[in-house]
Amino acid sequence: MIYFDFAATTPLDSEAAEVFVQASTEFFGNSSSLHDIGGQSQDLLENCREELANLVGVNKKGLFFTSGGSEGNFLAIEALLSAPKKQGKHIIAGMAEHSSIHGVLNRLGGYNVTYLPFNPSGLIDIDDLVRAITPDTVLVAIQHVNSEIGTIQPIEDIARVCEEQNIHFHSDFVQSFGKVDLKRFAPLVSSFSFSGHKIYGPKGVGGVYIDPAISWKAFFPGSSHEKGFRPGTVNVPAIAAMTAAAQRINNQIASNQERFLSFRADFIESLEPIKEFVHLHQANINSQLPSIIGLRIAGIEGQWMMLECNRFGFAISTGSACQIGMQSPAKVTQALGLSKQEAKEFIRISFGNSTKREDVIKLGETIVDIVKKFKN
CATH class of the missing domain: 3.40.640.10 (Type I PLP-dependent aspartate aminotransferase-like (Major domain))
Known part of the structure; x- marks a missing residue:
C-alpha cells in the first residue's frame, strides 16, 4: 500500500x-x-x-x-x-x-x-x-x-x-x-x-x-x-x-517545498488524459501548500474513487479524517460553494517524506485508468 x-x-x-x-x-x-x-x-x-x-x-x-x-x-x-x-x-x-x-x-x-x-x-x-x-x-x-x-x-x-x-x-x-x-x-x-x-x-x-x-x-x-x-x-x-x-x-521546510512542488506538477501532468473531468481547487503558488492536492472528478463520487484507489494499492482520502467519521462533506466544499453532488466528488492527495516521484505518477495513471473505465 x-x-x-x-x-x-x-x-x-x-x-x-x-x-x-x-x-x-x-x-x-x-x-x-x-x-x-x-x-x-x-x-x-x-x-x-x-x-x-x-x-x-x-x-x-x-x-x-x-x-x-x-x-x-x-x-x-x-x-x-x-x-x-x-x-x-x-x-x-x-x-x-x-x-x-x-x-x-x-x-x-x-x-x-x-x-x-x-x-x-x-x-x-x-x-x-x-x-x-x-x-x-x-x-x-x-x-x-x-x-x-x-x-x-x-x-x-x-x-x-x-x-x-x-x-x-x-x-x-x-x-x-x-x-x-x-x-x-x-x-x-x-x-x-x-x-x-x-x-x-x-x-x-x-x-x-x-x-x-x-x-x-x-x-x-x-x-x-x-x-x-x-x-x-x-x-x-x-x-x-x-x-x-x-x-x-x-530543517527540511525549503527542500520539502521544492520537492513537493515538483511532485504536484508531475501528478497534475499525469491527469492530462482526463483533464476535461478534473477540477483542481488551488490558489497561486505563493498561497498554496504544494503537498496537499484537493480535486474533483466530474461524475465520480470521491468515496468510490478512494475505494478503487485502495483496491489498487493507494491510500488517498475524501477530506479531513476528523470529518469523515461524521459522514458529511468536507467543510471546504461548503466554503467553495459547491453543490451537494460536487461535494461528493471531492478527493484529497497529500505527499510526505516517503513519497517517491514514480509513485506519484503511478497514482495519477491509476486514476486515469479508473476514470476511463468508469466513463466507457
Missing part, C-alpha cells in the same frame, strides 16, 4: 521514537513532583518548550502543551473569550475551519457567529472579513493552511485588520506547523494551535501558544499543570519526541 494521506497523519519518525523511549525510561517522573526525578522531567519539559518557541519565534511563556490540535483549538478559543479586548458577543470564523473549531463555536451560548466562505481560489477575501466586523466582534478564527485543499490564508492581512479593530485572532496552525516557516506569522496572532502527529511526531500531543500579554482564565478550574491551562499529568515523553520531530522537519 502506497500512502498518500500525510495530511491526515504521518508515521512516527525513527529518531523521535528513540527520544520517546529514552524519555519514557529515563525521565519518567511527573514534571510537577518536587523530588529530583520530577525535577529532571521538568527540566526536559522546559527545554522542549524553549526549543519549540524558538523554532516558531514566540515567547516560551505563552506556549502550553495539549493532547493535540483539536483540544488546542478548543482551549485557545475559550482562553481568548475569557479575556476579550473589548465587550461583545460576535465571532467571525472561516466556513472551512477544522471540525474542532466548529465544535467549540457551536457549543458557545450567547454568541453570534459569522462564517466566511472562500473565494474561487480557496482563500478568505479580506474585504469580506472587514465587512463582517461589527462593534460587537471580539474574535476572529481563521486557519493558516486548509487541511483539505492546502490553501494558505493571508495571515498577515487578517492580523492587521484584527489589530486595527481591537479583536483577538486565533489561527489553527496544525497543517502549517513544520511545513511553513512560522516565524513571520506566529507573533502576529493572539493564539495558535499545533499538533505532533502531522509532523512525524507521536499522536496525542500538541500545543497552543497564547500571547503572554493576555490574562486568560482557566477553562478547567483547579488545574495545576501547564499553569492551569489544562488538567492531567504532562506527557513529557511525547512532548520530547514531538520536539525532536519538529527540529528535523523544520
